[in-house]
Amino acid sequence: MAAGTGSGKTISATFSPVRHWLLMPSWLVIGFFLLIPVVLMLIYSFLTKEFRGGVIWDFSLAAYDQFIFDRGLFGDDPPRIEWAYISIFLRSIGQAMGATVLCLLIGFPTAYFIATRPAKTRAIWLFLVTIPYWVNLLIRTVSMKFLIRDNGPLNEAMLGLGLIDAPLQLINTNFAVQLGLFYSYLPFMVLPIYASVERYNFAFSEAAADLYAPKWTILRRIVLPIVKPGIIAGCILVFVPSLGAFLAPDLLGGAKTFMIGSLIEEQFKGNAGNWPFGAAASMILLSMVLIVLMFYARAQSRDQT
Amino acid sequence: MTPAISLSQVRKDFGKFIALSDVTFDISDNEFFTLLGPSGCGKTTLLRLIAGFEDTSAGTIHLYGEEIENLPPDKRPVNTVFQNYALFPHMNVAQNIGFALKMLGWSTDEITSRVDEMIDMVRLGEFAHRKPSQLSGGQQQRVALARAMAPRPKVLLLDEPLSALDLKLRQQMRGELKTLQRETGITFIFVTHDQEEALSMSDRIAVMSAGKLQQIGSPNEIYEFPANRFVADFIGETNLIDASVTQVSGRRVTCKLADGETITALAHQDLQIGAAGIVSVRPESLSVTPTAPMGQSLTGTLGDAVYLGTDTQFTVHLDQSLELKVRMQNGVTDGAKLTAGDPVFVSIADGAARFLVD
Numbered sequence A: 001m002a003a004g005t006g007s008g009k010t011i012s013a014t015f016s017p018v019r020h021w022l023l024m025p026s027w028l029v030i031g032f033f034l035l036i037p038v039v040l041m042l043i044y045s046f047l048t049k050e051f052r053g054g055v056i057w058d059f060s061l062a063a064y065d066q067f068i069f070d071r072g073l074f075g076d077d078p079p080r081i082e083w084a085y086i087s088i089f090l091r092s093i094g095q096a097m098g099a100t101v102l103c104l105l106i107g108f109p110t111a112y113f114i115a116t117r118p119a120k121t122r123a124i125w126l127f128l129v130t131i132p133y134w135v136n137l138l139i140r141t142v143s144m145k146f147l148i149r150d151n152g153p154l155n156e157a158m159l160g161l162g163l164i165d166a167p168l169q170l171i172n173t174n175f176a177v178q179l180g181l182f183y184s185y186l187p188f189m190v191l192p193i194y195a196s197v198e199r200y201n202f203a204f205s206e207a208a209a210d211l212y213a214p215k216w217t218i219l220r221r222i223v224l225p226i227v228k229p230g231i232i233a234g235c236i237l238v239f240v241p242s243l244g245a246f247l248a249p250d251l252l253g254g255a256k257t258f259m260i261g262s263l264i265e266e267q268f269k270g271n272a273g274n275w276p277f278g279a280a281a282s283m284i285l286l287s288m289v290l291i292v293l294m295f296y297a298r299a300q301s302r303d304q305t
Numbered sequence B: 001m002t003p004a005i006s007l008s009q010v011r012k013d014f015g016k017f018i019a020l021s022d023v024t025f026d027i028s029d030n031e032f033f034t035l036l037g038p039s040g041c042g043k044t045t046l047l048r049l050i051a052g053f054e055d056t057s058a059g060t061i062h063l064y065g066e067e068i069e070n071l072p073p074d075k076r077p078v079n080t081v082f083q084n085y086a087l088f089p090h091m092n093v094a095q096n097i098g099f100a101l102k103m104l105g106w107s108t109d110e111i112t113s114r115v116d117e118m119i120d121m122v123r124l125g126e127f128a129h130r131k132p133s134q135l136s137g138g139q140q141q142r143v144a145l146a147r148a149m150a151p152r153p154k155v156l157l158l159d160e161p162l163s164a165l166d167l168k169l170r171q172q173m174r175g176e177l178k179t180l181q182r183e184t185g186i187t188f189i190f191v192t193h194d195q196e197e198a199l200s201m202s203d204r205i206a207v208m209s210a211g212k213l214q215q216i217g218s219p220n221e222i223y224e225f226p227a228n229r230f231v232a233d234f235i236g237e238t239n240l241i242d243a244s245v246t247q248v249s250g251r252r253v254t255c256k257l258a259d260g261e262t263i264t265a266l267a268h269q270d271l272q273i274g275a276a277g278i279v280s281v282r283p284e285s286l287s288v289t290p291t292a293p294m295g296q297s298l299t300g301t302l303g304d305a306v307y308l309g310t311d312t313q314f315t316v317h318l319d320q321s322l323e324l325k326v327r328m329q330n331g332v333t334d335g336a337k338l339t340a341g342d343p344v345f346v347s348i349a350d351g352a353a354r355f356l357v358d
Helices: A006-013 A024-044 A062-068 A083-115 A119-134 A137-148 A153-160 A174-199 A203-210 A215-244 A247-252 A260-268 A275-304 B043-051 B093-103 B108-121 B137-149 B167-184 B195-201 B219-224 B229-234
Strands: B005-014 B017-027 B032-036 B058-063 B078-081 B155-159 B187-192 B204-209 B212-217 B239-249 B252-257 B262-267 B276-281 B286-289 B297-308 B311-317 B323-329 B343-348 B354-356
Touching: A024 A275, A062 A083, A062 A275, A083 A119, A083 A174, A083 A215, A083 A260, A083 A275, A119 A174, A137 A153, A137 A174, A137 A247, A174 A215, A174 A247, A203 A215, A203 B078, A215 A260, A215 A275, A247 A260, A260 A275, B005 B043, B017 B043, B017 B212, B032 B043, B032 B195, B043 B078, B043 B155, B043 B187, B078 B137, B093 B108, B093 B137, B108 B137, B137 B167, B167 B187, B167 B195, B187 B195, B195 B219, B204 B219, B204 B229, B212 B219, B212 B229, B229 B239, B229 B276, B229 B354, B239 B262, B239 B323, B252 B276, B262 B276, B286 B323, B297 B323
Parallel strands: B032 B187, B032 B204, B078 B155, B155 B187, B262 B354
Antiparallel strands: B005 B017, B005 B058, B204 B212, B239 B252, B239 B276, B252 B262, B276 B354, B286 B343, B297 B311, B297 B343, B311 B323
């Protein structure tokens, strides 16, 4: 706003000789550890598989072909869609969406609560939100497995209280996977929403009440639209890693809840894998994520005008 | 006639802090009423109690005879113009103005025509589809006004609505607000800490300090007959001098200053000889002359003179501890003939001094 006014310019000018280099470390890290591996995967996905893992440097569309078509597009028979992998993919999207919705339902009230505390106590609440992150994700997921298994503490407690007659089948279900993902990524939902609610000017809510809006209408028509960027950021931060997750599906879901992350993981693990196929699945996953982000960016720029 | 707002024994506590106590007064229908006081005096709290954003700790509030202090803000037929406008940033001007009408369940046609009417009223025709962030401060102010007036509130509450504008715009808006109030006939309750704003716009002013009502009256009454030291000091400029009563004749008292000289002043209430208090005299009702004038005058030494354009302000030392500010119009006097250190005579315009018990 006040770009180029007196003191502001002088202070930012202090760094001007080196300013262009400030981003260099980030560029190097991203270049080496993100860009190069992704390009490598893109190349691998178009190569021929080596039977004990690895690749043969011959161009081939076999990996993508195998993902989409039964018996291959170039075979003698007319091509048919192979649903096995596509359904794994769709299931992953479903699971990730379930986890995102769970996170939103629990995360929004939590973030709203924290943001409306007195400034002094907010830091304590935020600190509490991050506490689960002190424990390794694997440990947390394994302990959840113990909690919700057939004769685990949760079922025992519900049986003891007489809420249920027989143990509930919780482990190895879609719900268990969503619960695991929700638990893993909840803070990613809480923090961005907190940041936008904290900036929200509650005079807007007072103005709406003054202009005859009842409480729920204020939430729906004033609060939610204004804090929407935080909600969308939270949803992306939960949805994207949930889509490619393999720890929670592996530990909490059974064979029926096989997800895209696990499929990819298998292709690169041990000797049985198929590197080009894994790379192709990764590329398809990546393009899905990019499409989601593109919609988000378009919605953002539309809001700005 | 039922008063627009009737406050009775209103009290508001925030924990141990008493924000308002014992506030009792009426605001008439059609009145431009101002709550005036320094920050922290409770004026905004009182406005928020009337709007319904805060609950009263004790007392009652009636709106045209109906008790409202237990109603939530969305059930009270009063609207507010907020200090920083609080325009909804995701809605354009027309949507902001139409919001309350939508909430009240008006039909689309009714909303459209009322919104158009309001947009014309505040002369924002070409901006109807802009977002608040694309408007200047003055334009935002007009939108806030139009939004609050669109549902035809019985009482309009204005919380320092001009404080975010620059001086020129502020002066212009004063006139517009006053005109708007007279044309619409809506009761305005205007909160401000700016005495000039209050004096120039209000039918009546309530001066508040430390959570208590100090005085209610027309701008003229408040200025000419301040009820106490706080009001005299807060409204305009004044000289406050400790004094004690030596002679009483009705409301006219003769009082003795610390340096032994006497002044005749008007008092608010009946006083006994010997009563202690303060004399308040406005600088503009004093004049300085090099020679003794006719009638009452005080003697002193001229201090510095400050040139203020139309006026010059002189400081006169009566003795070591007492000094008076005197303001005289330039051209009327030969201020140039007076130099610092000269012995001078200060005369008081007839009936200009006030004796205040506190």
